[in-house]
Amino acid sequence: MTGDNNNGQGGCEIIQFGRRPVPPRACVVENRTYVRTFLADMLDELGFIAREAGTADIRTVLRDFRPDLIVPGPLGGTLEVQSFLKTLQAQVYGGAVMLFGGRSSEALIRGHEFGEQAGLTMLPPLGTPFRARDLDANLERFLPIRPPAPLPVDIDEALCNGWLDLWYQSKIDPQSLVPRGAEALVRVRHPTWGVVAPAYYIPAADDPYLHALSHS
Secondary structure, X not given: OEEEEEEEEOOEEEEEEOOEEEOXXXXXXXXXXXXXXXXXXXXXXXXOEXXXXXXXXXXXXXXXXXXXXXXXXXXXOHHHHXXXXXXXXXXXXXXXXXXXXXXXXXXXXXXXXXXXXXXXXEOOOEEEOOOHHHHHHHOOOOOOOOOOOOOOOOHHHHHHHOOEEEEEEEEEOXXXXXXXXXXXXXXXXXXXXXXXXXXXXXXXXXXXXXXXXXXX
């Protein structure tokens, strides 16, 4: 059963799945993969369920992912930003929008004004370069995000059932936003709860399954 429950934190609603709160969803829309990955990782660290997409995928994202927050980049300039926002308006998108781009970018300034005029819920734009506290301030209405209830997963069960995924996370230079390599990460994809945070399945150092996990 799914229902809405206002958690009293800045008006942000937390959806319930059974008795387990589901964090808000965020989608970073940017055609440069390394830029959107960088931002999606930051949103993930804040507790969002983060997803990346190109501009061509936005209708699918709205239909299947139903984000509470969309973070479009500067895209191809003012006209493309406005065209993207018109798409959100036409799809009757009810979540929040936070543009990001150069602080003095015309696309950022005009896009934000256009979004407000279109009746979209526009958060303060995120001017680059930015600091973590700038992002926190912009997302104040969502924060802090309550973590879901503990969901311990037996690592032996995960190994036996093939629930392990190997993810490659880009390493981005914070100054140039240029990829500087990648880090391999193991995640458990539970058949009921989806991707499970590492804290719920990484065994203790003396656990016999630690060796099996490290060689999986």
